[in-house]
Amino acid sequence: MPVADPIANLQTLIRCPSVTPAEGGALAALEAMLLPLGFKVERMVATEPGMPDIENLYARLGTDGPHLMFAGHTDVVPPGDETSWSQPPFAAEIVGGELFGRGAVDMKGGIACFVAAVARNIEQHGAPKGSISFLITGDEEGPAVNGTEKLLKWATEKGETWDACLVGEPTNPDVLGDMIKIGRRGSVSGKVTVFGVQGHAAYPHLADNPVRGLLPLASSLMDPPFDGGTPEFPASNLEVTSIDVGNPATNVIPAKASFAFNIRFNDTWTADTVKAEIVRRLNEAAVKSPLRPDRDPARYEITWAERPSHVFLTRNNALIASLSGAVESVTGKVPKLSTTGGTSDARFIKDYCPVVEFGLVGQTMHMIDERVALADLETLTQIYGTFISRWFDNALLS
Numbered sequence: 525m526p527v528a529d530p531i532a533n534l535q536t537l538i539r540c541p542s543v544t545p546a547e548g549g550a551l552a553a554l555e556a557m558l559l560p561l562g563f564k565v566e567r568m569v570a571t572e573p574g575m576p577d578i579e580n581l582y583a584r585l586g587t588d589g590p591h592l593m594f595a596g597h598t599d600v601v602p603p604g605d606e607t608s609w610s611q612p613p614f615a616a617e618i619v620g621g622e623l624f625g626r627g628a629v630d631m632k633g634g635i636a637c638f639v640a641a642v643a644r645n646i647e648q649h650g651a652p653k654g655s656i657s658f659l660i661t662g663d664e665e666g667p668a669v670n671g672t673e674k675l676l677k678w679a680t681e682k683g684e685t686w687d688a689c690l691v692g693e694p695t696n697p698d699v700l701g702d703m704i705k706i707g708r709r710g711s712v713s714g715k716v717t718v719f720g721v722q723g724h725a726a727y728p729h730l731a732d733n734p735v736r737g738l739l740p741l742a743s744s745l746m747d748p749p750f751d752g753g754t755p756e757f758p759a760s761n762l763e764v765t766s767i768d769v770g771n772p773a774t775n776v777i778p779a780k781a782s783f784a785f786n787i788r789f790n791d792t793w794t795a796d797t798v799k800a801e802i803v804r805r806l807n808e809a810a811v812k813s814p815l816r817p818d819r820d821p822a823r824y825e826i827t828w829a830e831r832p833s834h835v836f837l838t839r840n841n842a843l844i845a846s847l848s849g850a851v852e853s854v855t856g857k858v859p860k861l862s863t864t865g866g867t868s869d870a871r872f873i874k875d876y877c878p879v880v881e882f883g884l885v886g887q888t889m890h891m892i893d894e895r896v897a898l899a900d901l902e903t904l905t906q907i908y909g910t911f912i913s914r915w916f917d918n919a920l921l922s
């Protein structure tokens with residue numbers, strides 16, 4: 525059967541230099557893999573003023589439910605210094621049992637394996653008893669504005685609904701079978717600017733140094749902890765990511781000072797309640813810490829980064845059990861169910877259907893010499909194939 529070999533599929537995809545926002549031929553190559561399997565393939569171009577147009581792909585096999593979606597992206601991060609690679613980043617060379625190339629694990633490898641798994645399942649059991657779709661964006665590694673979010677909306681407006689989704693991002697820290705992601709923390713970023721009065725460093729009584737206010741305000745966000753974690757999530761954590769005064773003079777008290785922060789929060793919070801808690805802490809610290817003992821509370825302003833990432837946790841036991849059972853039956857390992865790591869496009873999909881994530885070992889993602897063991901490609905294909913069978917068996921029973 526064509527495209528039943530994940531290694532060949534991945535080589536084809538890696539040889540398409542699809543650095544965000546370029547399509548690079550990757551979606552065309554995927555379309556060419558899916559058409560012979562019977563998929564109806566649509567290419568959707570998303571646009572946004574001031575941003576590059578992005579090509580996306582939606583493909584569906586079957587017309588009835590239950591409906592399983594596989595989601596991912598064909599875009600990749602830039603290769604960096606190509607001369608530092610031991611193999612060219614878009615050549616897909618195999619050396620020592622490993623396939624080298626940008627996107628090998630994040631996440632053309634996951635797509636290559638899922639295509640192969642579907643092909644093998646069709647060969648062995650015929651067409652699925654329901655529908656399988658691919659929802660693939662070219663805008664995950666970039667701003668993610670013209671990608672999964674718009675593609676989901678577009679497909680929904682055409683009447684598409686899904687019962688479950690598997691995202692093929694690399695989820696395993698060390699070995700294939702380590703970890704399934706069943707949720708993700710939320711993320712909110714912001715910037716606090718503290719205002720003072722500029723003046724001569726030798727005449728502080730005539731000035732108001734905003735740095736004196738900035739320090740307690742920043743500290744108030746780092747301590748005490750926001751929470752102690754939940755059974756499914758680690759404790760929420762805020763990091764001050766930058767402190768900026770931009771004052772080159774040693775004898776000038778600056779007029780303002782600012783700091784930036786990012787918080788990764790668990791399901792104790794929503795984006796709105798965590799923002800409210802941040803403002804509460806800042807107000808409290810500002811009142812407690814006037815710039816000088818005889819002065820008014822520190823004056824500050826907060827600006828929030830656009831589009832927070834919302835926290836989510838998938839509680840669909842049939843979906844999780846199908847995937848976890850497939851991992852265990854192929855690898856012998858019971859995967860950890862985790863909510864760690866950065867955000868992913870699953871944050872958009874969770875509004876449409878239950879979503880879990882499982883893919884390759886993430887160790888070399890975004891690095892020079894990104895690569896994947898050929899054995900892992902075969903194993904992941906078997907896991908995906910077993911998952912597909914089990915998920916449809918479960919869904920048809922219930």
Ligand SMILES: [Zn+2]
Binds near residue numbers: 597631664693
């Ligand atoms: Zn990725």
